[in-house]
Amino acid sequence: MTALEVAYRTHSRRVLATLIRVLGNFDTAEEALHDAFAAAAQSWPREGEPANPHAWLVAVGRFKAIDRFRRRARLERALPELSAQLELEGEAAVSHSDEEIADDELRLIFTCCHPALSPDARIALTLREVAGLTTEEIARAFLAPVPTIAQRIVRAKARLREETSPFRAPSLSEIAGRIETVLHVIYLIFNEGYSASGGAQLVRFELSREAIRLGRLVVGLLDEPEAVGLLALMLLHEARRETRTTASGEIVLLEDQDRAKWDRPQIAEGVALVERALESRRFGAYTLQAAIAAIHAEAPRASDTDWGQIVSFYDVLARVEPSPVVLLNRAVALGMRDGPAAGLEAVEAVLATGALDDYPFGHSARAEMCRRLGRVEDARVSYERALRVARQEPERRFLERSIARL
Amino acid sequence: MRYICLVYLEEKPLEGQLVPGFVVDLGMSRAHEVAKACNAYDEELQSRGHLILGHPLSPSDNAITVRVRDGKMSTTDGPFAETKEVLGGFILVEARDLNEAIRIAAEMPLAKLGSIEVRPIHVAGASG
Numbered sequence: 001m002t003a004l005e006v007a008y009r010t011h012s013r014r015v016l017a018t019l020i021r022v023l024g025n026f027d028t029a030e031e032a033l034h035d036a037f038a039a040a041a042q043s044w045p046r047e048g049e050p051a052n053p054h055a056w057l058v059a060v061g062r063f064k065a066i067d068r069f070r071r072r073a074r075l076e077r078a079l080p081e082l083s084a085q086l087e088l089e090g091e092a093a094v095s096h097s098d099e100e101i102a103d104d105e106l107r108l109i110f111t112c113c114h115p116a117l118s119p120d121a122r123i124a125l126t127l128r129e130v131a132g133l134t135t136e137e138i139a140r141a142f143l144a145p146v147p148t149i150a151q152r153i154v155r156a157k158a159r160l161r162e163e164t165s166p167f168r169a170p171s172l173s174e175i176a177g178r179i180e181t182v183l184h185v186i187y188l189i190f191n192e193g194y195s196a197s198g199g200a201q202l203v204r205f206e207l208s209r210e211a212i213r214l215g216r217l218v219v220g221l222l223d224e225p226e227a228v229g230l231l232a233l234m235l236l237h238e239a240r241r242e243t244r245t246t247a248s249g250e251i252v253l254l255e256d257q258d259r260a261k262w263d264r265p266q267i268a269e270g271v272a273l274v275e276r277a278l279e280s281r282r283f284g285a286y287t288l289q290a291a292i293a294a295i296h297a298e299a300p301r302a303s304d305t306d307w308g309q310i311v312s313f314y315d316v317l318a319r320v321e322p323s324p325v326v327l328l329n330r331a332v333a334l335g336m337r338d339g340p341a342a343g344l345e346a347v348e349a350v351l352a353t354g355a356l357d358d359y360p361f362g363h364s365a366r367a368e369m370c371r372r373l374g375r376v377e378d379a380r381v382s383y384e385r386a387l388r389v390a391r392q393e394p395e396r397r398f399l400e401r402s403i404a405r406l
Numbered sequence: 407m408r409y410i411c412l413v414y415l416e417e418k419p420l421e422g423q424l425v426p427g428f429v430v431d432l433g434m435s436r437a438h439e440v441a442k443a444c445n446a447y448d449e450e451l452q453s454r455g456h457l458i459l460g461h462p463l464s465p466s467d468n469a470i471t472v473r474v475r476d477g478k479m480s481t482t483d484g485p486f487a488e489t490k491e492v493l494g495g496f497i498l499v500e501a502r503d504l505n506e507a508i509r510i511a512a513e514m515p516l517a518k519l520g521s522i523e524v525r526p527i528h529v530a531g532a533s534g
Contacts, residue, residue, distance in 0.1 A: 027509050030506065030509065031509070034454065034455075034456075034502075034506075035454060038454055038455050068450075071450075128503075128505065134407075134502060134503030134504075135503040135504040135505045136407070136503055136504065137503075146504055146526075147504070149504075150504040150505050150508060153505050154505065154508060
């Protein structure tokens, strides 16, 4: 990597965030970012990297944007008021301190998570504008055609221009109202990078890392226990990334994972964050899931797991978020605490609602309880049912292996 | 990444020859302004490191389409498809991703008069 490529990786996302605030428009800011780095490519090798690269790049980008406005105004006899306004705002608009820069980034996340956009559009826009991924990388991560993602981004930007006219960053009260959406987008980005479905491994890894970076950013700037809980949840999952699959991509269950390979410093950080969020007494679903992940992470062996405590957290979680998957996980934990007969009864109660008919792990949970009770035929029926609704290859192979072992 | 921006324009007859439709529709003096704007934008793209190559094409009645089927070559007069708009020129640009290429295409003066197809240049060994 050349020095300039390193500088691009280090500074481009934050410079863009500031330029979007200063210039008030995504496309103008992206052009300005390009121009700023083009100018850096000319002058930095000659004069050395400036003491404050961020400020330098923002100042140059802003100047180039004004320059271009002026030239186009001459050519098309339009937009003179825009460049005049920009010049009035002057250098004061350029952020300098780390805090101001983080502020710009955070503001941008909240802009990308505007309630007028669909969840898909929020994710695509956040990944491109905040995380700095290219359209092609986003398409690879979501296994979607590149033009589909490109159009989603184009439309999202157009929608934002309509919604916020003239373009305006969200106020503090709006930020508070959008925190839930923002955390959800960050969580979806993380899951996309963490889930076992296809896509380029490297991009997936980068998605999870970026989600954690965004999580840290939100935690650093807003006093929000659920943001702390989400960051903890991501760190605790990420700490186990290496052990969740074999080198050939086969699923390894939590109880079979090599706990010696779990990332202990990351777990320690996650656990401390869980404790901080729980102490606030204003926590929600992310914190509770993180608390459960923390109990798993702290058990030296699978057999040491404190299932009693896990069931208690699931009880609270089921009140906060009574989704079928949460209820299923609670039933499985109950089976670990009270034995497979109690577990089977609880799992079957959840399955009877029909909400998990297409969810392979509902059927495989029943199969597992039956297997432990020695009801091999019942186990086989449920595993085969799971296999019929499994969509991903690693899931299918995992279920086939389970059937073969019966 | 490299992207080609294919500029499609309607053609109209003028003094017995096909010319880009806007020349007829806008009149000569406005058509000159469009040409000037196109040149200015080419220069801008050049100075910003986006432009690799760009050319207008001569009218489509000069086009001939070649294909080989079962070892036999055949030619057809005119552009490949019978549509109102024909390929009028192209610009090959360097852009970070498809959305940047779209942004560059959207600012081409001819985007207001015709339509521009943006396609990535195939890179050997890359998928998609």
